[in-house]
Amino acid sequence: MQIKKIGILSAGGDCPGINAVIHAVVKKAILDHNLEVIGFLDGFQGMVEKRWRKLEYNDVSGIMPLGGTILGTSNKANPFRYPVWENKELHFEDRSEQVIETYQETGIDALICIGGDGTFHIAQRFFEKGLNVIGVPKTIDNDLNGTDLTFGFDSAVSVATEAIDRIHTTAQSHHRAMVIEVMGRYAGWIALESGIAGGGDVILIPEIPFDMEGVCRFLQKRIAAGKRFSIVVVAEGARPKGGDYVIQKKVVESHDQIRLGGISYLVGQEIEARTGIETRVVILGHLQRGGSPTAFDRILATRFGAEAVKLAVQGKFGYFPALIGQEIQPMPIKEAIASLKTVPLDHPLLDVARSMGTYLGD
Ligand SMILES: Nc1ncnc2c1ncn2[C@@H]1O[C@H](COP(=O)(O)OP(=O)(O)O)[C@@H](O)[C@H]1O
Ligand SMILES: O=P(O)(O)OC[C@H]1O[C@](O)(COP(=O)(O)O)[C@@H](O)[C@@H]1O
Ligand SMILES: [Mg+2]
DSSP states (O other): OOOOEEEEEEOSSOOTTHHHHHHHHHHHHHHHHOOEEEEETTTHHHHHTTOEEEOOGGGGTTOTTOOSOTTOOOSSOOGGGEEEEETTEEEEEOOHHHHHHHHHHHTOSEEEEEEOHHHHHHHHHHHHTTOOEEEEEBOTTOOBTTSSOOBTHHHHHHHHHHHHHHHHHHHHHHTOEEEEEEOOSSOOHHHHHHHHHTTOSEEEOTTSOBOHHHHHHHHHHHHHTTOOOEEEEEETTOOBTTOOOOEEEEOTTSSSOEEEOOHHHHHHHHHHHHHOOOEEEEEOGGGGGOSOOOHHHHHHHHHHHHHHHHHHHHTOTTEEEEEETTEEEEEEHHHHTSSBOOOOTTOHHHHHHHHTTOBOOO
16 A cells, blocks of 8 residues: 555653654655655644644754644543543543544544553554554653653653752752652653762662661761762652652543652651751652753654654554664554563662662662
């Protein structure tokens, strides 16, 4: 089958590099294959509501360094369980047929879905319903299976590392403990990598429930050794042993309703109460998802975008381009959603951190 027209959408949480993917998809589609490209607005919401725009070559000029997504996104619009508010009451409806209608009406031959695990769940269901779906893996959390990396992660780690560097100097001046909370709901990749890069003294990740007493003992030992400040990097999904996640709010329309945030306050309060060390807390939050992608992410996003077009032209539907080692390889979307890619307890970076004298809370 020779394809003539493709659609593209970005769904789930935004991250630096989505525009670099759109840039690559549109350029390659037009230059190499003379395809027509349309972009659906706000993820699957745009397909349900029939909102899209044509993407011409000039529309993507200069968007590579821009954060966010020029198409908009939504992390609530699951067409199979679409949130509908009526008289302040929420109920869910199956709007998947509207997506299929939009797909047919627009005359696209393939749909490129940029997203993470949630988006890929939806994409896989549409693939099983007969749509020609191609995925492009994104998430700052780097928790998507089947690919060594997702774009957005390197940018988030860079932002977090710079923040830790800045916090280091004020921690040092005031002889304080500083607790820095980074994103990572169920996977501690951002905390682990930015913690190592920023020289964190303690790194707490969701995969290793932490011992609060151990953290306090460690900080006191540092003081006894003449180190008058400490940096504690904590993932938002980290939990004390026997304890639970700290939930900031619930987003009722979401598949995973909980939004985490605030574990750093608990850790900071406990440090101060148990050791008397003056402590301050910083939550980086959505800062880590905004702004310009790093050069690494721009290149990875460009490679993914170009490969996604290639997969569409080859008719390799139900697949996404994955980074395996240095190579981009086609991977079934199914593979990516089989499980979440958390930090394995035997991961070499954990050993590296320990060898630097970092305490991991266990
Ligand atoms: N396991 C799942 N099965 C089906 N839909 C899901 C699942 N997880 C999330 N979703 C839906 O996918 C969409 C995007 O999910 P989200 O996790 O926010 O983004 P991402 O694609 O970045 O992982 C949301 O509409 C959400 O309701
Ligand atoms: O933007 P929201 O709805 O507050 O979501 C916050 C969550 O999204 C993330 O930034 C990224 O998650 P996704 O990759 O699933 O989009 C998480 O680290 C964080 O817990
Ligand atoms: Mg997700």
